Amino acid sequence: MQLNSLHLIHFKNHLSGDLKFGKQVNCLLGDNGSGKTNILDALHYLCFCKSYFNPIDSQNISHGESFMMIKGVFNHQGNEEIVSCGVKRGAKKVFKKNEKSYSRLLEHIGKFPAVIIAPDDSEIVRGGSEVRRKWMDGVISQYDRTYLEKLIDYKKAVHQRNNLFKYFAENRLWDTSLIEPWDARIAPNAVFIAQSRKEFIKNFLPVFIEVYNEICGGSEVVSLEYFSNVSNNEDEFMELLKTSQEDDRRLRRMTCGVHKDDLAFKIGDYPLRKFGSQGQQKTFLVALKLAQLVFLEKATGVKPILLLDDIFDKIDDKRVRALMSRVTDGTFGQIFITDTHMGRIPEMFTSIGADVRVFEVINGEVNTLDV
Amino acid sequence: MVCKILVGFLFRCARYAVYIYGVQQLPSRLIEAAVDQIATLPGIGRRTALRLALSLLRRDTERVRALSDALISMSEGVSPCRVCHNLTEQDVCSICKTPERNRKLICVVEDIRDLIAIENVGTYRGVYHVLAGVISPMDGVGPADINIAALVLRISELDQDTEVIFALPSTMEGDTTSFYLYKKLVEFDIKVTTLARGIAVGEALQHADEATLARSMDNRTLYEI
Ligand SMILES: [Zn+2]
Numbered sequence: 001m002q003l004n005s006l007h008l009i010h011f012k013n014h015l016s017g018d019l020k021f022g023k024q025v026n027c028l029l030g031d032n033g034s035g036k037t038n039i040l041d042a043l044h045y046l047c048f049c050k051s052y053f054n055p056i057d058s059q060n061i062s063h064g065e066s067f068m069m070i071k072g073v074f075n076h077q078g079n080e081e082i083v084s085c086g087v088k089r090g091a092k093k094v095f096k097k098n099e100k101s102y103s104r105l106l107e108h109i110g111k112f113p114a115v116i117i118a119p120d121d122s123e124i125v126r127g128g129s130e131v132r133r134k135w136m137d138g139v140i141s142q143y144d145r146t147y148l149e150k151l152i153d154y155k156k157a158v159h160q161r162n163n164l165f166k167y168f169a170e171n172r173l174w175d176t177s178l179i180e181p182w183d184a185r186i187a188p189n190a191v192f193i194a195q196s197r198k199e200f201i202k203n204f205l206p207v208f209i210e211v212y213n214e215i216c217g218g219s220e221v222v223s224l225e226y227f228s229n230v231s232n233n234e235d236e237f238m239e240l241l242k243t244s245q246e247d248d249r250r251l252r253r254m255t256c257g258v259h260k261d262d263l264a265f266k267i268g269d270y271p272l273r274k275f276g277s278q279g280q281q282k283t284f285l286v287a288l289k290l291a292q293l294v295f296l297e298k299a300t301g302v303k304p305i306l307l308l309d310d311i312f313d314k315i316d317d318k319r320v321r322a323l324m325s326r327v328t329d330g331t332f333g334q335i336f337i338t339d340t341h342m343g344r345i346p347e348m349f350t351s352i353g354a355d356v357r358v359f360e361v362i363n364g365e366v367n368t369l370d371v
Numbered sequence: 372m373v374c375k376i377l378v379g380f381l382f383r384c385a386r387y388a389v390y391i392y393g394v395q396q397l398p399s400r401l402i403e404a405a406v407d408q409i410a411t412l413p414g415i416g417r418r419t420a421l422r423l424a425l426s427l428l429r430r431d432t433e434r435v436r437a438l439s440d441a442l443i444s445m446s447e448g449v450s451p452c453r454v455c456h457n458l459t460e461q462d463v464c465s466i467c468k469t470p471e472r473n474r475k476l477i478c479v480v481e482d483i484r485d486l487i488a489i490e491n492v493g494t495y496r497g498v499y500h501v502l503a504g505v506i507s508p509m510d511g512v513g514p515a516d517i518n519i520a521a522l523v524l525r526i527s528e529l530d531q532d533t534e535v536i537f538a539l540p541s542t543m544e545g546d547t548t549s550f551y552l553y554k555k556l557v558e559f560d561i562k563v564t565t566l567a568r569g570i571a572v573g574e575a576l577q578h579a580d581e582a583t584l585a586r587s588m589d590n591r592t593l594y595e596i
Contacts (some may be wrong), residue, residue: 103434158545163508178513181506181550257448265533 001111001302002075002334003043010065012038014364022357025349028338030361036338038360039366040116040307041337046072046083047114047305049095049105055109057087074112077302085111102358106149113304115293117286117311124288125273125281129262136263139292140200141300147196154189154258157182157240162253169252185242187234193258194230201226201263207295208221212287215319222284225264231257283319286311290323293332303333310338327354328332341358397421402428403478454525456501456518457486466490466498473497473531479522479552481540489538497536500525505539505548512550523555535563567592 006019013035029172030036037053041060044052051060061068071084084217086094095102102108102357123131161182168174191279205224230237240256247255265272272284297303313321325333339345350358358369397403402424411419427435451457452464456550459465476569480486486499504517514520526533535556539545553563569587570579579587 042458104582107581145581158507160543160547165515168513169506178506178551179553180554181547184550185547 002078002303003046003072004075005073006039006042007069007071008042009067009069010062011042011068011070012062012108012364014059014062015039015042015366017366019331019359019366019369020357021336022353024346025324025357026334026336027349027356027358028336028344028361028366029340029342029345029358031340034361035364035366036361037309038364039361040309040336040338042070042278043072043305043307044116045070045076045085047112049085049093052116052118057093058089059241061087061089076112083108083110091325106145107150109148110145110300110311111206113142113296113300113302114303114307115289115296116307116309117289118307118309120144121285121289122281122298124285125265129260132263133259133261136197136324139204139296140196142296143305144196147193150189150192151286155194157185158254158257158259161186165248165252165254168249174249176231179245183238183288186254187238187241188228190237190258191234194228195232197228197258197261198226204291204295206290208258208291211291211294212284215283215287215290215323220267220280222287223266225266226261227264228258228261230258230261238359264354286323306335308330308337309336310340317344321352324348324354388412398481409448411535418491451501451503455499456503456521457499476536477522477525478536478538479532480538481545481548487537497534502539502548505542507544517548519555520553521551526556526559528560529559529561531560532562533559533566534562537563541568 002023003021005021008015008017010016010021015035016040019039028036028039041051041053044050050057054060066241067086067088069086071082074081074083082096082098084096086096093105095105095108097108097111124135137148137151141151161179164178164182182259201224208224211224212220229240242253244256265276265282267276267280270276272281276284293304293306327335337345346356346358360367360369373535397406400592402421405424405427406420409415409423410417412420427438432529448460449458452459452467453462454467455464457464457466458578467474468596473496477500478489478495478497479502480489481502481504483501483503488499488541489495489499500518500522502517502519502522504512506512506514525536537549537552539549549565567590568583569590570576570583574583
């Protein structure tokens with residue numbers, strides 16, 4: 001899959017205009033704050049219906065303007081597909097594919113797969129378990145729509161159940177017959193989500209190990225371990241919900257379920273978060289994201305777009321060079337990469353014989369450069 | 372020319388006044404009291420309330436009185452039906468009173484508007500039970516806030532060939548309310564049904580959303596001629 005062109009109106013720091021992209025590597029060069037990352041974010045919008053950086057749509061409209069618009073023309077398995085996103089202040093976001101609005105945004109998720117590597121990814125290793133669940137959910141949702149549907153349903157039902165427990169506490173009430181309908185709604189979804197996550201990690205791990213070894217030369221043993229208190233049996237989970245009712249009552253929220261799952265990253269026998277060096281953590285993350293790309297292509301049959309924001313912040317020149325040589329052998333498809341240095345990336349790609357297009361971003365103005 | 376400018380100026384002043392008074396003091400306490408009352412209606416903000424109040428001020432007092440009389444008569448004369456909570460001017464509504472209606476077939480709806488929609492079809496011959504809401508803890512609505520106890524009591528007085536039809540919204544809260552109700556009704560050993568959900572009549576398959584399509588597939592029925 002490739003993005004052929006992008007049309008922007010009033011996006012973020014006054015980005016407007018048309019861009020035509022190359023099939024392999026597209027370099028976006030500019031100083032920090034020039035708006036080069038915003039172009040990656042516009043692509044993120046087209047693939048995920050939202051910004052990677054700011055979830056509030058109206059805040060992505062240029063200051064002083066009333067609306068924004070992002071439109072992309074894709075080559076999707078040989079077909080031209082036009083995806084557009086319009087946001088107007090005070091109105092609902094309109095998302096269209098080939099001029100037809102989606103009635104539910106989640107119908108778009110996964111149709112145009114993409115993987116982004118950005119500086120704040122380090123939270124996946126260093127942050128709380130929520131960040132890792134979000135990462136898993138993001139990947140699984142790209143190839144399994146049912147998963148996303150059930151996850152949304154699960155979250156809403158847990159929210160309702162928590163409100164019920166708050167209501168009990170505030171009104172000094174207790175009526176288990178009121179809890180039962182929510183448990184019955186939650187249990188099948190919890191089991192489905194836990195099974196899907198488990199299955200995902202099982203299938204993803206070999207892909208990850210392969211990519212990691214390729215980057216590091218195979219001297220370390222890495223692993224991913226998934227933990228959940230939800231078994232594969234619905235009745236068992238219903239039972240667990242019943243036995244934790246007292247805890248739930250005390251804490252006024254649901255204390256067990258897939259919203260407590262975690263994922264452990266390990267190097268050798270040690271947790272990466274505590275014992276990994278910064279370099280190891282960064283390499284681990286890059287491998288995780290690149291494996292995600294390989295995995296998604298296998299799962300969906302579509303080669304995702306790769307968005308690289310400040311990759312040199314993560315790993316050194318030599319490793320990036322080795323990685324990027326995979327562009328020419330077809331492991332990666334279309335790439336969008338940002339950098340502050342003028343020469344570094346274009347030169348690197350030209351030297352390995354990749355098709356490179358370079359854009360210079362200055363104060364939100366984008367110019368195509370000849371290489 | 373001067374006149375035109377003056378009119379334009381006055382017009383702008385008027386708009387400005389509306390803007391200011393939307394948030395600030397009004398020129399009369401009586402207007403303010405009326406605006407306060409109108410703004411208590413759902414979906415009406417203070418600015419709209421002021422617009423409505425000013426439009427009422429331009430009417431003859433007689434027409435305004437007709438409006439206020441109609442509102443008071445409605446408020447005094449209409450109340451929920453003692454049996455089904457439909458709205459009525461009497462103790463029991465016209466549907467519950469109709470002798471041809473099957474009293475052992477009870478359709479449970481969330482809202483009066485749902486009842487009206489089913490009645491407009493004109494084929495249903497049973498009676499109703501209006502819950503006036505669905506269970507939703509985050510909106511502070513529990514079973515005691517809607518007409519569930521009355522329904523259970525009503526069913527307890529009927530015999531076993533009673534059928535209750537759940538015609539609640541196809542949302543999480545609607546489903547949860549159906550589940551809760553079912554648990555309360557199951558001891559009476561009656562028939563409980565729920566409305567079929569799936570592709571709308573006359574809708575092309577390709578235009579149905581995925582959830583609807585999946586549900587239609589799961590709940591497919593035996594083909595009969
Ligand atoms: Zn009635």
